[in-house]
Amino acid sequence: MASNEEILAGLAEIVNEETGLATEAVEMDKSFTEDLDIDSISMMTIVVNAEEKFGVRIPDEEVKNLKTVGDAVSFISNAQA
Amino acid sequence: MARKVVITGLGATTPIGGDVPTMWKNALKGVSGAHTLEDDWVAKYELPVHFAARASTPALDVLSRVEAKRMDPSTQFAVVAAREAWADSGITEIDHDRLAVAFATGIGGVWTLLDAWDTLREKGPRRVLPMTVPMLMPNGPAAAVSLDLGARAGAHTPVSACASGTEAVHVGLDLIRAGKADVVVCGGAEAAIHPMPIAAFASMQALSRRNDDPEHASRPYDRDRDGFVMGEGAGALVLEAEEHALARGARIYAELAGTSVTADAYHITAPDPEGLGATRALKAAMFDGRIQPEDIVHVNAHATSTPVGDKPEYAALKAALGKHVDTVAVSATKSQMGHLLGASGAVEAVLTVMAIYDRKAPVTINLENQDPEIPLDVVTTARDLPAGSIAALSNSFGFGGHNAVIAVRSV
Numbered sequence: 001m002a003s004n005e006e007i008l009a010g011l012a013e014i015v016n017e018e019t020g021l022a023t024e025a026v027e028m029d030k031s032f033t034e035d036l037d038i039d040s041i042s043m044m045t046i047v048v049n050a051e052e053k054f055g056v057r058i059p060d061e062e063v064k065n066l067k068t069v070g071d072a073v074s075f076i077s078n079a080q081a
Numbered sequence: 082m083a084r085k086v087v088i089t090g091l092g093a094t095t096p097i098g099g100d101v102p103t104m105w106k107n108a109l110k111g112v113s114g115a116h117t118l119e120d121d122w123v124a125k126y127e128l129p130v131h132f133a134a135r136a137s138t139p140a141l142d143v144l145s146r147v148e149a150k151r152m153d154p155s156t157q158f159a160v161v162a163a164r165e166a167w168a169d170s171g172i173t174e175i176d177h178d179r180l181a182v183a184f185a186t187g188i189g190g191v192w193t194l195l196d197a198w199d200t201l202r203e204k205g206p207r208r209v210l211p212m213t214v215p216m217l218m219p220n221g222p223a224a225a226v227s228l229d230l231g232a233r234a235g236a237h238t239p240v241s242a243c244a245s246g247t248e249a250v251h252v253g254l255d256l257i258r259a260g261k262a263d264v265v266v267c268g269g270a271e272a273a274i275h276p277m278p279i280a281a282f283a284s285m286q287a288l289s290r291r292n293d294d295p296e297h298a299s300r301p302y303d304r305d306r307d308g309f310v311m312g313e314g315a316g317a318l319v320l321e322a323e324e325h326a327l328a329r330g331a332r333i334y335a336e337l338a339g340t341s342v343t344a345d346a347y348h349i350t351a352p353d354p355e356g357l358g359a360t361r362a363l364k365a366a367m368f369d370g371r372i373q374p375e376d377i378v379h380v381n382a383h384a385t386s387t388p389v390g391d392k393p394e395y396a397a398l399k400a401a402l403g404k405h406v407d408t409v410a411v412s413a414t415k416s417q418m419g420h421l422l423g424a425s426g427a428v429e430a431v432l433t434v435m436a437i438y439d440r441k442a443p444v445t446i447n448l449e450n451q452d453p454e455i456p457l458d459v460v461t462t463a464r465d466l467p468a469g470s471i472a473a474l475s476n477s478f479g480f481g482g483h484n485a486v487i488a489v490r491s492v
Contacts, residue, residue, distance in 0.1 A: 019147060044211040
């Protein structure tokens with residue numbers, strides 16, 4: 001079980017690895033597409049890497065609901081619970 | 082009268098230099114880019130060949146980590162070479178709808194394809210990266226270069242095995258002559274130093290097995306040649322309609338006078354022993370460029386260093402050049418950098434343009450006992466080419482019976 005802060009930090013590392021964005025730019029209220037300019041292919045790569053890192057499963061149909069970084073953090077947190 | 086096409090930019094990343102100035106300096110000196118492979122897969126798969134000629138500058142030293150992540154290694158090399166060629170051309174303003182790309186590969190994204198296969202088998206379909214398809218597709222290099230430069234007049238990918246890079250130059254010339262583009266970035270890229278292609282080429286007895294002496298393994302025209310050496314990298318050229326180049330006061334390296342492509346229709350891998358298809362290609366390129374055999378002072382030969390391949394090329398040169406074959410300065414640059422497969426024709430086109438521009442023929446190394454059946458005047462130390470109007474040819478031949486030739490003339 002990871003705290004929301006730990007999940008956010010882990011997610012930020014994954015986003016940085018995929019896109020080069022600074023980890024500090026990955027904040028809870030940021031939209032993946034609008035604010036972070038992440039396209040659908042990068043998003044899928046981030047999702048799969050997050051699944052491996054946090055030991056969760058994020059179904060494809062769920063990905064479209066993960067609009068902000070916060071959405072992803074809560075989904076992962078709930079999936080781990 | 083067809084539009085005249087000139088060459089205004091050059092780029093390369095090869096086993097003997099990560100850019101054109103370094104490659105050209107080494108090509109005149111005569112160095113070997115072949116070395117023993119340190120990868121653990123050589124022993125793991127008990128490969129019969131333990132060496133290859135890797136690019137001297139890794140693409141990751143030039144590209145950012147994030148942009149490289151979305152590219153197969155072959156595409157990484159293509160982008161590195163194309164950026165150099167583009168910067169070298171000095172073009173700052175362009176109608177992007179009149180800029181095209183013709184970028185070849187022989188094999189395509191083999192690393193991506195086989196990595197994805199390994200991932201599928203070891204970790205399942207979920208772990209196969211979403212970028213797998215655009216990274217493995219053979220038009221990946223052309224598409225990436227088009228995207229990088231904003232080339233919107235088409236992005237083409239000629240695929241003709243080891244003739245691919247030369248065929249890309251041929252396609253570029255046609256695009257400009259046909260009025261479909263004013264500027265074309267053309268070239269070829271390959272990154273196939275991977276255990277599977279090495280095993281496959283070795284299985285067909287195409288690779289040198291001189292494992293104890295990699296630097297002397299690629300020896301075109303030598304009596305003791307025993308196969309080619311795998312190389313990797315990319316070459317790129319900026320072709321430009323002459324009037325477009327003159328209007329912006331461009332530095333012009335040379336004229337791309339003529340090109341040609343023919344097919345042997347003889348055997349899927351063996352060259353026609355009489356070199357008939359290659360002869361037709363040589364004659365057609367000279368005809369296309371309004372060049373006479375006596376104008377040709379230099380040939381960058383295909384010359385891969387295989388026992389069977391080097392001889393028919395001599396037969397073809399003899400048939401196409403007549404008595405002038407005896408006085409042409411022939412360079413077999415694969416002796417230095419190995420065989421870059423689909424990139425080789427593009428890199429050799431760059432070398433041929435540099436030879437005309439600098440008026441020097443590059444070196445063929447490892448020629449110790451010249452095959453008496455191939456009595457060509459092979460350049461073994463850098464040689465000056467004559468003053469005045471001169472022309473040169475570069476040949477490439479590929480499995481499938483593909484023959485491609487370009488003719489370059491001084492300006």
